[in-house]
Amino acid sequence: MNDNTQVNTTGHTMADGKGPSVSVQGLALSYGSVKVLHELDLHIGDGEFLVLLGPSGCGKSTLLNCIAGLLEPSQGKVFIKGKNVTWMEPKDRGIGMVFQSYALYPQMTVERNLSFGLRVSGMPKPEIKKRVDRAAEILQLQPLLQRKPTALSGGQRQRVAIGRALVRDVDVFLFDEPLSNLDAKLRAELRVEIKRLHQRLGNTMIYVTHDQIEALTLADRIAVMKSGVIQQLDAPLTIYNKPKNRYVAGFIGSPSMNFLKGVITVGGANPVLQVGSRQIGLNDYVALRPLLAGTEVEFGVRPEHIRVGPATDAGAPGAFPATVDLVEPMGSDSLVWLNLEGQNLSARAESSEVFAHDQPVSLRFRVALSSLFDAKSGERL
Amino acid sequence: MSISTTTSSNEPSGPKPKQMFAPGRMLVYAVLIVTSIYWLLPLYVMLITSFKNLDEIRDGNVFIPGSHFSFDSWDRAWNHICTGLNCNGISPGFWNSVIITVPSVIVSIAVASVSGYSLANWPFRFGELFFTILIVGSFIPYQVMLYPVVLLTASLHIFGTLYAVILVHTIFGLPILTLLFRNYFASLPPELFKAARVDGAGFWRIFGQVMAPMSIPIFTVAVILQVTGIWNDYLFGVVFAGKTNYPMTVQLNNIFTSTMGVKEYNVEMAATLLTGLVPLAIYFFSGKYFVRGIAAGAVKG
Numbered sequence: 001m002n003d004n005t006q007v008n009t010t011g012h013t014m015a016d017g018k019g020p021s022v023s024v025q026g027l028a029l030s031y032g033s034v035k036v037l038h039e040l041d042l043h044i045g046d047g048e049f050l051v052l053l054g055p056s057g058c059g060k061s062t063l064l065n066c067i068a069g070l071l072e073p074s075q076g077k078v079f080i081k082g083k084n085v086t087w088m089e090p091k092d093r094g095i096g097m098v099f100q101s102y103a104l105y106p107q108m109t110v111e112r113n114l115s116f117g118l119r120v121s122g123m124p125k126p127e128i129k130k131r132v133d134r135a136a137e138i139l140q141l142q143p144l145l146q147r148k149p150t151a152l153s154g155g156q157r158q159r160v161a162i163g164r165a166l167v168r169d170v171d172v173f174l175f176d177e178p179l180s181n182l183d184a185k186l187r188a189e190l191r192v193e194i195k196r197l198h199q200r201l202g203n204t205m206i207y208v209t210h211d212q213i214e215a216l217t218l219a220d221r222i223a224v225m226k227s228g229v230i231q232q233l234d235a236p237l238t239i240y241n242k243p244k245n246r247y248v249a250g251f252i253g254s255p256s257m258n259f260l261k262g263v264i265t266v267g268g269a270n271p272v273l274q275v276g277s278r279q280i281g282l283n284d285y286v287a288l289r290p291l292l293a294g295t296e297v298e299f300g301v302r303p304e305h306i307r308v309g310p311a312t313d314a315g316a317p318g319a320f321p322a323t324v325d326l327v328e329p330m331g332s333d334s335l336v337w338l339n340l341e342g343q344n345l346s347a348r349a350e351s352s353e354v355f356a357h358d359q360p361v362s363l364r365f366r367v368a369l370s371s372l373f374d375a376k377s378g379e380r381l
Numbered sequence: 382m383s384i385s386t387t388t389s390s391n392e393p394s395g396p397k398p399k400q401m402f403a404p405g406r407m408l409v410y411a412v413l414i415v416t417s418i419y420w421l422l423p424l425y426v427m428l429i430t431s432f433k434n435l436d437e438i439r440d441g442n443v444f445i446p447g448s449h450f451s452f453d454s455w456d457r458a459w460n461h462i463c464t465g466l467n468c469n470g471i472s473p474g475f476w477n478s479v480i481i482t483v484p485s486v487i488v489s490i491a492v493a494s495v496s497g498y499s500l501a502n503w504p505f506r507f508g509e510l511f512f513t514i515l516i517v518g519s520f521i522p523y524q525v526m527l528y529p530v531v532l533l534t535a536s537l538h539i540f541g542t543l544y545a546v547i548l549v550h551t552i553f554g555l556p557i558l559t560l561l562f563r564n565y566f567a568s569l570p571p572e573l574f575k576a577a578r579v580d581g582a583g584f585w586r587i588f589g590q591v592m593a594p595m596s597i598p599i600f601t602v603a604v605i606l607q608v609t610g611i612w613n614d615y616l617f618g619v620v621f622a623g624k625t626n627y628p629m630t631v632q633l634n635n636i637f638t639s640t641m642g643v644k645e646y647n648v649e650m651a652a653t654l655l656t657g658l659v660p661l662a663i664y665f666f667s668g669k670y671f672v673r674g675i676a677a678g679a680v681k682g
Binding site for chain 1: 594
């Protein structure tokens, strides 16, 4: 996977180099004058796990519903397995879908919930039984088969919903925020189960979520969306380490990235960044485009890429003096909130280190792992 | 000082003690008791009067039950009292009402539930406009449309028959029922509908196997509305049924207006109670379905 994946173009960066399993071309959807999706292009490789990530209202669920055939796009095409399915019914598209609210048929038992789609298609009974048994075995639902959905816990209900997609033996699984209704512990468990399922089945999966941890842990590639536009489409670590713009940088990562206002004072081969009264050399930074002197920038650095040192080091070149505001102990480490000449930022520190309010410290940034954004356009430099 | 169990009598601990005769509670009970007396007293008077004979009624003790208890007046009301020119009691009216009510209720609910379902789940061109017209239609008073509908049924050659009454009840029930069903289906989780579509179910299968089984409460409400509405109707019965096919309500009225000589209060009371039995039974037996859960288990909750 290279870092130059073009967003909103037809660049074929697939997980394994095979042809696309799901392909969206120039897809747009608007309700009257409100544009929900802006001419999207997206190509998802065979067996790839793609996560659509964004805040609520960014159009990610709408995009998923268009792929499923539950919403009609205003323009554009959807291909699944190379076939144009834009005008096809959901059932003919070879997809299975799992919803946030489970959407189990309340008056049917688990077994009948699982077999509903197969019964509709008129499949012979022995084959239905075989498929239901297999899905029940994979998802450990055998003891629950004769229960009604009301008698199940949230996690069990969602496993049944996944099973309903599983029995239909589809090419593509669509997940619409499947874990959002579960409590934190179940969510973590089911997340692992979904990842294991993907490893076992090798199907193409498209997964909508607003939870970045889910996105980072599950995805082969993440598409970060905002107001109907894909901001960045890349492997999770690329998105985390080299966000394309200020929006992606701020959205991904918890605790979030720090942004310090600064100016490039020296351009050319040995660029220098000035933050507040101090300067820092940018020789280690891999810039996408030449850094010009006088450019106003935002220097983005993640909390784990800031080292908090003793105040005595503050005079050294590349070090910044700061004062401690407060400390949030997280167990494995602590989050230290700092004040650097009027700008707030947070840094990770060993949980054994002790800091007092207003204590002076020195900071060092790992420039190679940081990001520079144009203050005006928000684009990565 | 340590907290000991002996001091806990004045110290707040555990459930807060409730006052049996708090003023607010007393007021609530008083209102409830007065209201029930207000509603039950006429029923009580009707019941005891229907079991008295005419001599006892003439004594004038309205609230005191009679000394001999007999079903004579009930038998007379059902089989022999004169309604207009015929003296067969109100049993023919009862059967007319049954013949009117059963098909009108079934057909109007069947049509309205399907149209409500398609309005809620299958958006179509001009669907919203259609829905608006429907709402407006449900608020137009029947009297306005009476004359045109009389002409319509006359041109269909069914005026003065039970078919006309059935047709009119079916059609006039549709707007409000469709509204009822549309709003109910729109309140069911949309994901359920989507899931059924992904599973490959079509219009009728989603309705029959997914939506309808979840909608027992609203079907119950619709049945209650229609049965009581149609059973209690007077206007359409008197206008459309024709003299030989009057429903029970019209015959009941004719008992009161056509009496010659002595007014048989006990028989009139019995006839009235007989007429009211059907709606009463409907309320009585369908009450429990009202409280049943709707889509328990479909959504978290």
